[in-house]
Amino acid sequence: MADSSANTQDWEGRYHHIDQILDTPGPRTDEAFMAGDGVKNFLRNQAKILVIGAGGLGCEILANLALTGFKDIHVIDMDTIDISNLNRQFLFRPKDVGQPKATVAAEFIMKRVPGVKVTPYFGKIQDKDDDYYLQFNLIICGLDSVEARRWINATLVNMVDPENPESLKPLIDGGTEGFKGQARVILPTITSCYECSLDMLNKPTAFPICTIANTPRLPEHCIEWASVLEWPRVHGDKKMDTDDPEHIGWLYNTAAKRAKEFNIEGVTWSLTQGVVKNIIPAIASTNAIIAASCCNEAFKIATSSAAYLNNYFMLIGTEGVYSYTFEHEKRKDCPVCGGEALDLSVKPDTTVEQLIEILTENQIIQIKKPSLSAGTKHLYLQAPPQLEEATRPNLEKKLSEFVPENGEITVTSTTLPMSLSLRIAYA
């Protein structure tokens, strides 16, 4: 054993497999690689890594990291365990249903892999500040939410201080859907970031409200009618809980009744649940592939034992195994890491309110509740309430009253730590 100090749990031969890599450079290994004790000591005694999400990907990531030799692992997850997790989240058992994922996963790993410390946090990533994120060498995300990814991405990009190289935290992000998945490496401010590739997201299926209300064709339209229109009408302010079987049951029955009325077939319990919870099919095998890819990159970055992914790996397993590895390019006008203003062309009579709608729907912007200002003038602010009220009359005014041709607008969001500069052209 090279480093005896902290590793009382390490038995002779424990790292036989990994050490074949760490003791010798390969043909494609960077010159900076410190084969032997140097790199082993860093990996096993110094590296501190954060895993965001303890779900399908998170469980796999934690197990891989622990076996690879990372010994100081932190994990954040705000969810509790549901029975539908058990087909893939292999650190959980039926008895754990209802318990916090982060805590149960951490305990399992520590029990199974001796000498590894996993520190769980049962809560939101937004609860933590820069100081918290600054303590890690690397961050791996196994999330199912676009919003959370955008938040951590923007936070890590903003955290980069050019004076302090330690402030740059590599972010490795994975995601899966059915037999498909992707893994990517983001070096904040250096490579393309999550926000740079926002236009690659599938457009969420949004049904026009008039279709739902008047001319439904699909079972989905009936379910949307039940959840978006009927629930608030019947239940008032009572919040809908998509995990409550009684609520789903009510939605199912209401949707089924409407479907019958319109001769539409196919409203089922499963579809109802799928639509209202926006369920994405998920299986253990795909999660295993993507989590392994993420951890493999984490290992290569932490040890320099081999070149790491530059920067996007995509896998489609429905027809054979098709993978595609490419460099996603940085966008100069990316609102998070780009620095240059984004050009937006609007009609001359566009109102402030219409601009907000455009920003919400635009594939590369997708800001849910934007606040707008031009120089020192506030066009519209979402919060605080007093300022919202004060700026509300501007919504109906024409944009051209505030912003000249080629003038810039700053867009900020309450949910994302970023600010986007827009250069407006009237056409």
Add this chain to the structure above:
Amino acid sequence: MKEDSKDIESATVSVSVEGQPDNKTRRYDRQLRLWAASGQSALENSRILVISGSATSTSILKNLVLPGIGHFTILDHTKVTPEDAGNNFFLEGPSSIGKSRAEEAVRLLLELNESVDGRADQRDIAEVLENDPSYITSFTLVIAHNLHPTLLGRLSNLLWSDSLNPSLIVVNSAGFLAEFTIQFHEHAIIESHTETAPSLRIDKPFPALYDYATNLDFTKMDPTDHGHVPYVIVLVQLLDKWKKEHGGNPPKTYDEKKAFKASILAMKHKIDEENFDEAEAQAYRCWSETTVPSQIAKLFDEPKLASLTPDSPHFFHLLVALKKFAAQPPHVLPLSSSLPDMKANTESYIHLQKLYKKRAEEEKAEFKTLLQESVPDELVDTFVKNAHGLRLLKGKKWSDFDANPSVLAEKLPINPREASAHLALAALRAVIVKHQGKPTTETLTEEALALLPSGTELSDDFSNAVGELVRAPTADLPNTSAFLGGLVAQEAIKMITKQYEPINGCCVIDLIDSWTVIGLTGGIATGKSTVSSLLQSKYNIPVVDADLLAREVVEPGTPALRRIVKTFGSEVLLTDGSGALDRKKLGSIIFNDEKKRKQLNAIVHPAVRWGMFWGVVKCWLRGERICVLDVPLLIESKLWRYVWGVLLVYLPQETQLQRLMSRDKSSEQDAMSRINSQLPLQQKLDYADYVIQNDGTLEELEAKLSRSVERIRRDAGWTWPSWVPPIGLLSALWVLAYRNLWFQVPVKQPKMF
């Protein structure tokens, strides 16, 4: 996903008629949305044998136990070593050391799912192969990880000896490199979950659809209804009208297609009638004839169909019936009952849906009368519903993959990375057989060369692969094993459920550069040169090759090259003093810069056009009947206007990228932008008269090409000699436009999930 979620419900409805599903359905909900109850039931009836309890083996099993296979056995006679205890999640650290590896792994795997049955078998595989082979063949599927090559050969022989024996997945890995192969005789898939949608038969409407659509009077409609007529109806009516005015023909030429589209938009009363926009976008359905998809038509040639017995698998009896069905006019597959969503009001959409459903039922009944053996109704339903996505994979014996040294040698220059990695792993196995001790670069290279015809040269890619194997010859890395665990389990699930499409061949994995590639099976058509040489050699059709011309016109000393150097600077010349153009360099400059690309085109295109003109004149003078212009960017360069017809040969994007990259050794990014710089598929379809999708083997390409040439010869007739050059000459050509039809990139939308 919509389609899938419907499937699962209709299939699991027996589990929960009303209200909340039971615990099992809830537990498996996220996977039932993929493979439905039928797939689940196949998993639950499967029995899987895994040879060795290595980290990779247990990773594979974990991903099979979780979704609920019926039974698994780990066959492993070894005891847990300290090394095993360090890298296998399904061992309990030091406390497992010295115990049976099979027993420990089975115990911990079983904790994952109480409905799975598992067994540890501590016999030696060598002994079982010798004394108890029927035990091995009693499983559904056998998976072997890093099994000693001699034993692997015997296992492969045993399982291959009878086509009813289980399939075998062979997995090999060392360090960052790995590969796996599935050995099977034949694998029939009904539910391939293909992303290709079945035809709506707009060009061949069934009577009820035709009557409904043609009797609809748009002039008497109220304004709201007018904007809600489904596009299917709009197109059927307009196409009928068009055909009546054009001697029964659909829009054929580009101008006709344009005129047809204009007539759709002319029907709009108000700007916001989106149903007409949708109709315009879907107009190509009017001129792409509904036929039996070539992939399905190929299945009809299956020799087995001629000699079926009542005991033959249902799949083949169903296939015979399908063949008979398609032999009748209008020569199509049975109609699919599912109608995609489209702009419409409730009434018109539901009405249309009912028309399709009723017709689909009728055609299914017709299909059933053609069935000669009784097949369960449920299976007939599934078969008819998925007829457009049927697959029949023909596999190979594991040891046959590398049996032909020259095939392997041919792959090396075409797919250098994966062929080299595969070769290196094969060499590693050979070294192990010979007990040569720790492999070295020399021993591995020697073994690799022994697998190849003498004189084959190995590239840097081979050194890269071999270097990694020398570095970590016995490493079963946690991340590699987890990655393989996922991939192999995915394939196992596809094999067991007979849903989705498993790999047919060998999948090579490199986790340094992070890629997986399938290949090394049959002769993959190399594309352009293949098509061109086939046309010349097999059909004696002269080819004027624009790519070749494009090279000739910029050779040292040509006026075009002088202008290129003037525009882009002398750095676009090779540094070897030849004065020749550095095409790769120029390529990377122009493909990322639209302005520069235009500048280059302005120099090269006129020169190429002149060269082509002379090429054609020469053919004409020789009295050729047909001549082919092989033009990479036919549509973009507007040359299509001067030709008699356009034949498009295109590759699905992924195949194309792979080929482009391996041919030019360019980076993915370069390749992607090169594809992006060309017109997207949908736009180009409008220009095409004949289409060939070059996604299969060389044999498939040849078959498709032969059919097209036959049709073109028929259609083209003897018009050519009557034309007078120069203008008429160009109009009397048909053109092979290779490579100019790409899918919109990326064809499979990369998603972030």
